[in-house]
Amino acid sequence: MKMIKNSLGREIPEFVEGIGDLIPYQGVWEYIKKTQSKHLHARACYGIGKGIEKLLPDIKTALERCNIKDGMTLSFHHHFRAGDETLMQVIAAVNEMRIKDITVFSSSLTSSHDGLIKYIENGTVSRIFTSGLREKLGKFITDGKLKIPAVIRTHGGRARSIALGEVPIDIAFVAAPSSDILGNSNGIEGPSACGSLGYAMVDALYADKTVIVTDNIVDYPLHPASIPEWQVDFVVKVDRIGNPAKIATGSTRITKNPIDLAIAQSASDFIARTPYFMEGMSFQVGAGGASLAAAKFMKEAMKERNIKGSFGIGGITSYMVELLEEGYLNTLFDVQSFDAVVAKSIAKNPRHIEIPATYYSDPFTKNCVVNNLDIVILAALQVDADFNVNVMTSNTGVLMGASGGHPDTAAGAKLTIIVCPSFRARVPSIVDKVHTVITPGESVDVIVTERGIAINPQRSDLIEFMKKSKLPIRDIHEIKEDVEKLTDKPEEVEFEDRIVALVEYRDGTIIDTIKALKCD
Amino acid sequence: MMRLRRTCLYIPGNNAAMLQHSPVHGADSVLMDLEDAVAVSEKDSARFLVRAVLKNLNFGKTEKVVRINPISSPFFKDDLEIIIPSKPDSIRLPKVEQEEDVIILSSILDALEKKHDIESGSIEIHPLIETARGVENAFSIARSSPRVTAISIGGQDLTADMGIKKTDEGEELHYARTRIVMAGKASGIDVLDTVFADVNDEEGLRKETMMIKTLGFSGKAVINPRQIIVVHKVFKPDPKDVQRAKRIIKAYEEAVSQGKGVFSIDGKMVDAPVVKRAQIILNQAEYYEYPELMEVS
Known part of the structure; x- marks a missing residue:
């Protein structure tokens, strides 16, 4: 065995069979300073030695x-x-x-x-x-002014x-x-x-x-x-x-819009009718509009049926904190707080747990909490007859939204519900093909509009289960036609071939592209 | 399925945005108003808007009611001329004080139905009683025509007519309410209660609805879609009662098939009124989901 002396003069073997090469001690800081750039954590670390001023x-x-x-x-x-x-x-x-x-x-x-x-x-x-991407920057990029997509x-x-x-x-x-x-x-x-x-x-x-x-x-x-x-x-x-x-932009209060409320009530009634609505269920609701209002109606249904949930996740609103404090949920997993007052709850309530995005929804971890979700209620700008959802581009093709946790939770949850008014300002939300697929239809189970509830034909189990229901369950094409009778079909938006944005699915594959708007 | 009239949603006849969504809120009836909600200068445009809505929107099972202007007003006849061809289910006639008012309307409907090839007698009449005289004549009004399928009380106008204030407690309306309920029940028609004005007071609405349900009203006018669910919840039969009603009807059918007149459930004798009440509960239950009873049913 070949021996060498370390900086303290102790004899150290250079190699031990079954263990491998050994490095002799060189002083309290010397070796760290020499090698920090090679080591992942050390590379990231400025704080070498005592009393470092950061x-x-x-x-x-x-x-x-x-x-x-x-x-x-x-x-x-x-x-x-x-x-x-x-x-x-x-x-x-x-x-x-x-x-x-x-x-x-x-x-x-x-x-x-x-x-x-x-x-x-x-x-x-x-x-x-x-x-x-939204507002002026969204328009700027839609116009193709960022050279690299x-x-x-x-x-x-x-x-x-x-x-x-x-x-x-x-x-x-x-x-x-x-x-x-x-x-x-x-x-x-x-x-x-x-x-x-x-x-x-x-x-x-x-x-x-x-x-x-x-x-x-x-x-x-x-x-x-x-x-x-x-x-x-x-x-x-x-x-x-x-x-x-400015964190909350009006989206964290229960809406008074009667159409959103009708949709929310319908979504909640649907959920309460499914087998997922049971003791210990977990759920996530988006902020704003019908999705947050659905949480209010779900709470009422839980009260009526004497059911308590387990955890709620996501963007956490003060309404979700209320559910925790009133015992309708026993835990909140909070990756993002949608309301500054939520901060106080994290500070005082040990069951309100701040979690990193990895734990929230990274599909390549050993588990992320979206995979444990029973029910998620999400919004949409556009949906199509294949149940694909667009939450990124407006009906005129302009970037004005966010992918967010939408595809992550839709993939993870057992029951994915999209709540969406069937038309907005005379433009139908149910279209032949969404401008941009953000969440693929195969991960969407139900679309709830004020003019009916459509179940994804892939979910034959749900369709069967709801057969005796009195809820307005309809074919999505039927709802689409109903709306078009009111609104007519809008002219198709024209795009150039130039790609202005790439839409990555949660696994890193590209699910869609966004193209520049054709200018007159 | 028997038609329920738990809620009648008032929509101003000149508000296109509200009218276009009026069928989707889940109210049993939608009332398109040409009377108090519409200014004199807009009466004409409101009529044509309501006509277009009736012709083009799919109301599904929702009852389409139009409140026209009173007989004494200069708008009464024009309202009917414009609206009737688009076939509303019912006409709400305001300020009805005597059976003659209904008879006048009914005869005009006879003529218009004929003219526009609408089934004779198919358009129903809902007299709105909102004067002291109307209250006293409620019974004769309720049975004045086979077209009358519901009567309604208008609280605001009635208290004004009586020269008193409408209160939250509603004691001043107690006599009128019970009188009109009895008139309606005696005539075998629905009886609808007045509006609850504070749309933000859910609890107040719930209490008032419980009260009028106890008195025997079939339902209530609502002025905001948010009020619908509150009223419907009050009218929702209790799951236990639904379960019991199912057992009663099942036992009744068995008894009938076996030629038995009287039978008992849980040791209690069941007679005709009990069967009738059970049938009413089941009819109402048809309008609700009972997920908790799924295993049982």
């Missing part, structure tokens, strides 16, 4: 310390939804440093990111990877692409409502509390460099930390990271 004065300094270069991928979260102020601060700093060709990899983009247009025009930003990912698909290394994040910028000076951070405390940091948790874990951007530095150690200091390279204090008042 707190930096501004975003620009953080970009410098992270060795920002042309062509890098910067990631962001959209927990502030329309109130986000961090992404634009970072991109403005990147622009000031004359860095080009940045990929903006955000869990979603909202109206608060319309400012990206000018940075795309001047070449600072060249690629957009996101779940949602945008890539639309589901929340689960995004987490998967990060974990598999398909999209390596160079620097993750995490807007955190509270952080200590070493980067332990969460979203549930501070003046900008936004609730769960579920999307950012994945970025922080896998990014090469992670920068916490906060407007609220607290004493070390912050607890509980959604993102722990061992994943954080730097912390930057700014004046404001976002406006939590």
Whole structure:
């Protein structure tokens, strides 16, 4: 056995049969410093040695310390939804440093990111990877003004692409409502509390460099930390990271729109009639319109039949918190809070659990919670007779929505219900072919409109089960024809051949493309 | 299936957006209003809009009712001329005070049905009683014509006519309500209650509906689709009663086939009124889902 001396002078074998090569001790820090760039976690770690100062004065300094270069991928979260102020601060700093060709990899983009247009025009930003595109930026991309097609990912698909290394994040910028000076951070405390940091948790874990951007530095150690200091390279204090008042955009209150309420009542009646409506059932409802209202009616049905559910997941609204507090659900899994008041519930209720997007819906994990779902109620912009759902482009073909958790939950749940008014502003929502397939019809079981309920013919079990029901169960073609009698068929929207966005399904395959609108 | 009139949804006859959705809210009847909800300057356009809605929308099983203007108004005849060709199920006649009012309307309907090739006598009449005189004449009004299939009380106008205030408790309407219910029951027709004005007070609506159900009303006018489900829930027969009614009817049918006049269930004698009540419960239950009874049925 060949022996060598380590830095303490102890004799160490170079190789041991059955174990392999051995590395001699070289000092407390020496070996770590030499090898950090080769090791996944060490590579991501700035904090070498004692007393490391992570707190930096501004975003620009953080970009410098992270060795920002042309062509890098910067990631962001959209927990502030329309109130986000961090992404634009970072991109403005990147622009000031004359860095080009940045990929903006955000869990979603909202109206608060319309400012990206000018940075795309001047070449600072060249690629957009996101779940949602809307408002001016959506129109800009629909018009084909982003040279490289945008890539639309589901929340689960995004987490998967990060974990598999398909999209390596160079620097993750995490807007955190509270952080200590070493980067332990969460979203549930501070003046900008936004609730769960579920999307950012994945970025922080896998990014090469992670920068916490906060407007609220607290004493070390912050607890509980959604993102722990061992994943954080730097912390930057700014004046404001976002406006939590803009997280909820009216979509978290029960609607008073009678059509949405009629649809919600119908969806709830349908669910209550299925075998899935039973003690211990789990469910997810989208925010806004008919889906949230359906939760209200389901609660009434649960009360009437004396049934208690198990867990609720998703974008959590204050209404879901009510269900938890009143005992209709025993747990909430919260990947995103749709209402700033939800943050308080995470802080005080141990059964309100913040979860990373990976655990929420990454299809390549050993399990994600959407797979445990019994029932999900989702919205739609368009549906077609094959039950495909579009939640991304308007009836005029403009990007105005988000893939979000729609395909993830539809695939995972045992019963996937789409609630959708049969027409909006004289334009039918049930069409021959949806402009953009976001959720494939094979994962959709039921479409509920105010003019009838259509069951996917694939679900012959459900059709059979509902045969004796008094609910207005109809063939989807029949409902479509009914609506067209009222609205007539709108003219077809014309598209160019040029692709402006790729729609990735949750597993990484491309399910559809979005093409530029033909201009007159 | 026997027609229920638990809810009658009022829609202003000049509101196209509301009219186009009126059949989808699940109300048993939709009332398209040409009277109080429509300003004088809009009477004409409302008539034509309601006519178009009746002709073009699929109402399914929902009863189509049009409230025309009262006989004393200058709009009464034109309302009928325009509306009747589009075949509403019923005409709600407001401010009915005596049986002659109904007879006048009925004779005009006779003529219009003939003119437009509509089955004679098929258009029903729902007199709306909203004056003290009308209340006192309720019975003769209720039986004034075979076309009368329901009578209704209008609380706002009635209290105004009586010179009193309409209260949440509704004590001032108690006499009128019970009188009209009895008149309707004695004539074998449905009796409909007045509107509950506060659309945000679900609990108040629920309480009032429980009260009028107890008095014997068949249903209630609603002014917002959100009120429909509240009223329907109050009228929903209890699952236990449905189960018992099923057993009664089954035992009754067996008894009839065996030539027995009287039989007993759970040791209690069952006679004709019990069978009749069971049949009413089952008819009402037809309108509801009972998932909890699926294993039983």
